Amino acid sequence: MAIGGTMLGKLGEKLRKSIKKLAKMPIVDEKVVKEVIKDLQRALIQADVNVKLVFKLSKSIEKRALKEEPPKGITPKEHVIKIVYEELTKLLGKKSYKLKIDKKPYKILFVGLQGSGKTTTVAKLAHYLRLKGYNSAVVCTDTWRTAAYDQLKQLTEEINVPMYGDPNEDNPIRLAKEGLNKFKNYDVILFDTAGRHKNEKELLDEMEMLSKEINPDEIILVIDGTIGQQAKSQAKAFSERVKIGSIIVTKLDGSAKGGGALSAVSEVGAPIKFIGTGEKIDDLEEFDPARFMSRLLGMGDIKSLIEKF
Amino acid sequence: SGIFSFIKEKTISEDDIEDVLWELQLELLEGDVALEVAEKITESVKKELVGKKVKRSTDIDKYTRNALKNAILEILKTDSNVEDLLKIKKKPFVILFVGVNGTGKTTTIAKLAKYFMEKGLVPVIAAADTFRAGAIEQITKHGEKLGVKVIKHKKGSDPAAVAYDAVNHAKSKNKDVVLIDTAGRMQTNMNLMEEMAKIKRVVNPDFIIFVGDALTGNDAVEQAKMFDEKIGIDGVILTKADADTRGGAAISISYVIGKPILFLGIGQNYDDLIEFKPEWVVKQLFT
Ligand SMILES: Nc1nc2c(ncn2[C@@H]2O[C@H](COP(=O)(O)OP(=O)(O)OP(=O)(O)O)[C@@H](O)[C@H]2O)c(=O)[nH]1
Ligand SMILES: Nc1nc2c(ncn2[C@@H]2O[C@H](COP(=O)(O)OP(=O)(O)OP(=O)(O)O)[C@@H](O)[C@H]2O)c(=O)[nH]1
Ligand SMILES: [Mg+2]
Ligand SMILES: [Mg+2]
Numbered sequence: 183m184a185i186g187g188t189m190l191g192k193l194g195e196k197l198r199k200s201i202k203k204l205a206k207m208p209i210v211d212e213k214v215v216k217e218v219i220k221d222l223q224r225a226l227i228q229a230d231v232n233v234k235l236v237f238k239l240s241k242s243i244e245k246r247a248l249k250e251e252p253p254k255g256i257t258p259k260e261h262v263i264k265i266v267y268e269e270l271t272k273l274l275g276k277k278s279y280k281l282k283i284d285k286k287p288y289k290i291l292f293v294g295l296q297g298s299g300k301t302t303t304v305a306k307l308a309h310y311l312r313l314k315g316y317n318s319a320v321v322c323t324d325t326w327r328t329a330a331y332d333q334l335k336q337l338t339e340e341i342n343v344p345m346y347g348d349p350n351e352d353n354p355i356r357l358a359k360e361g362l363n364k365f366k367n368y369d370v371i372l373f374d375t376a377g378r379h380k381n382e383k384e385l386l387d388e389m390e391m392l393s394k395e396i397n398p399d400e401i402i403l404v405i406d407g408t409i410g411q412q413a414k415s416q417a418k419a420f421s422e423r424v425k426i427g428s429i430i431v432t433k434l435d436g437s438a439k440g441g442g443a444l445s446a447v448s449e450v451g452a453p454i455k456f457i458g459t460g461e462k463i464d465d466l467e468e469f470d471p472a473r474f475m476s477r478l479l480g481m482g483d484i485k486s487l488i489e490k491f
Numbered sequence: 492s493g494i495f496s497f498i499k500e501k502t503i504s505e506d507d508i509e510d511v512l513w514e515l516q517l518e519l520l521e522g523d524v525a526l527e528v529a530e531k532i533t534e535s536v537k538k539e540l541v542g543k544k545v546k547r548s549t550d551i552d553k554y555t556r557n558a559l560k561n562a563i564l565e566i567l568k569t570d571s572n573v574e575d576l577l578k579i580k581k582k583p584f585v586i587l588f589v590g591v592n593g594t595g596k597t598t599t600i601a602k603l604a605k606y607f608m609e610k611g612l613v614p615v616i617a618a619a620d621t622f623r624a625g626a627i628e629q630i631t632k633h634g635e636k637l638g639v640k641v642i643k644h645k646k647g648s649d650p651a652a653v654a655y656d657a658v659n660h661a662k663s664k665n666k667d668v669v670l671i672d673t674a675g676r677m678q679t680n681m682n683l684m685e686e687m688a689k690i691k692r693v694v695n696p697d698f699i700i701f702v703g704d705a706l707t708g709n710d711a712v713e714q715a716k717m718f719d720e721k722i723g724i725d726g727v728i729l730t731k732a733d734a735d736t737r738g739g740a741a742i743s744i745s746y747v748i749g750k751p752i753l754f755l756g757i758g759q760n761y762d763d764l765i766e767f768k769p770e771w772v773v774k775q776l777f778t
Contacts, residue, residue, distance in 0.1 A: 224526060227520055227526050227709075228525075228526040228527075228709050229709070230708035230709055230710075233517060233520050233521045234521075295706070295731075295734065296593075296595075296731060296734075296759070297592075297593030297594065297595060297704065297731075298593065299592075299593060302624075326759065327629075327759075328598075328629045328632045328633055329625045329626075329628040329629035329631075329632055330625070331625075332624075332625040332628035332629070333623075333624045333625025333626075333628075333629070334624075334625070335625075336624035336625055336646075337624045337625075340624075379731070379733070379734035379735070380734065380735060381733060381734060381735050406593070406704075406706070408591070408704070408707050408708065408710040408711075408714075409706050409707065409708060410523040410706065410707060410708020410709065410711075410739070410740070411520070411521055411522070411523050411708060411737075411739075412523070412706045412734065412735070412736060415735070416706075416734070433591070433592060433593075433677070435677055435679070435680070436591065436677035436678065436679050436680075436710065436713075436714075437677075437678070437679050437710060437713045438708070438709070438710035438713075439709075441708070442708060461592065461622075461623070
């Protein structure tokens with residue numbers, strides 16, 4: 183399903199109206215800017231962006247909108263939207279949104295909360311990489327979740343990607359070691375792990391040990407698109423233990439806006455590279471920041487506006 | 492009130508409570524209460540308090556805080572307890588589990604199977620998630636560990652038929668409870684919501700439990716609303732409450748659909764299920 187275009191929230195509607203008011207103005211009016219900022223705050227909070235982050239962001243937007251002179255040929259309305267866009271872009275980070283396979287084997291470790299979509303996304307990414315010409319293999323190190331092995335096995339069989347795991351083994355480190363050895367001639371090795379959260383110290387220890395054993399080239403944090411304010415502190419707990427290299431946001435085929443992922447990005451300083459838009463193997467899209475912002479703000483027209491600048 | 496009451500009393504004005512209400516609203520938002528719900532709750536507290544006469548010595552901030560806490564308890568309060576709600580009123584008592592992807596439906600069913608067994612009842616499970624990879628194996632293994640029969644068909648088969656078979660199995664074997672596991676689905680996916688409606692028509696469940704993830708933000712409102720509208724919800728279980736959650740999702744869901752929250756999932760083991768108490772939310776939110 184296309185994101186951004188179809189599910190325009192009521193708040194987006196409101197934000198759009200307040201921004202429209204700016205359209206008729208010859209100069210940027212303080213009262214109207216304040217109104218825009220207020221609607222922007224509400225839109226972002228409803229999109230699940232961290233509350234403190236929203237206030238920090240809106241403060242700098244307000245300051246710039248009132249202080250900076252709009253460049254020639256740009257209306258006050260476009261000027262404010264441009265500032266909003268720039269500030270959000272800053273939040274999304276300057277690092278590349280593209281996945282780069284620059285080593286062989288390129289080892290990717292997937293981590294995240296319970297049920298966030300790791301296993302499904304491992305299979306989706308293996309499929310994606312194959313379409314790009316890389317042969318990849320998958321290792322199951324999840325010894326916790328019931329039938330985690332069967333799930334990954336069925337998913338990888340469907341796409342003909344080799345998978346290593348052992349439902350009778352209860353030591354994830356051993357599984358990782360064996361998988362590394364088995365697949366060292368592949369272009370990419372993807373490691374699935376059990377779900378865990380910030381209060382599960384032993385599981386976080388386990389993740390850290392797995393990371394040391396595998397020595398991954400990239401660690402991907404998989405974030406559920408429906409997560410709320412907890413995104414920030416959970417992401418922090420993961421990044422305190424391992425170095426998160428990128429983020430994948432799942433379940434964006436529903437009505438959630440995915441603002442939790444933005445909080446995670448700002449917390450760990452890693453870019454979003456893909457989004458999950460369904461349960462099927464090809465429901466994985468490369469991250470498009472402009473579309474993501476349209477979704478966050480509930481406004482479908484951000485992209486066309488930005489193209490003017 | 493007597494002639495001199497103005498000496499002992501004061502009237503609460505909007506100005507008196509504006510700041511503290513804003514602070515409280517932020518606390519609700521940071522605790523994952525959905526925006527619309529947080530705004531409506533603080534608005535109702537404001538309405539209740541403005542113009543009210545209180546003792547002159549009253550600490551208005553504290554007074555407002557308490558009013559908000561009470562408003563929250565009021566939203567979460569239910570007349571009936573879990574014991575009564577899940578009492579086996581007929582045999583078999585059929586419970587259908589619904590929710591979006593990955594919230595913890597399957598794990599929660601295993602926990603509830605144990606809950607019923609501890610009451611001396613015999614459950615049977617329907618593996619009616621015929622869609623997700625490994626779903627049938629997952630629930631089958633739970634059944635094996637718990638010693639509970641799992642009725643299953645092939646992957647990809649009709650989930651309504653599996654559920655129907657499980658109910659018939661319970662009838663013929665004189666079992667007490669049927670627990671129907673279903674595939675997670677986005678509430679916006681109309682085809683899958685229609686499929687769920689069909690499962691419901693076929694088995695005519697006695698109780699429908701919405702399993703929600705306690706980490707959900709604003710979308711909790713949309714999820715609960717749609718599942719209640721399209722399928723109907725009798726009770727709610729919130730999972731992953733052990734992940735340091737504030738409980739805002741409980742408030743959002745209760746506020747929107749007014750259905751009782753039965754349990755909290757607090758871990759991945761079968762015993763990690765506790766009865767929900769409204770006070771838990773207040774404690775999580777304001778400490
Ligand atoms: N609608 C939708 N569902 C998704 C998406 N990604 C994953 N899912 C579903 O989310 C649920 C959980 O996915 P899993 O891949 O099992 O999640 P996990 O993180 O591996 O879970 P654990 O291993 O238990 O921690 C499954 O029902 C998936 O089909 C997505 O982008 N959209
Ligand atoms: N920490 C914690 N994890 C939980 C809890 N409940 C479930 N989980 C975990 O969450 C993940 C998903 O649980 P499932 O029971 O497979 O979820 P589901 O709703 O059946 O998922 P789908 O069928 O794919 O939609 C698993 O890793 C569970 O162990 C809980 O209360 N606390
Ligand atoms: Mg998994
Ligand atoms: Mg399930």
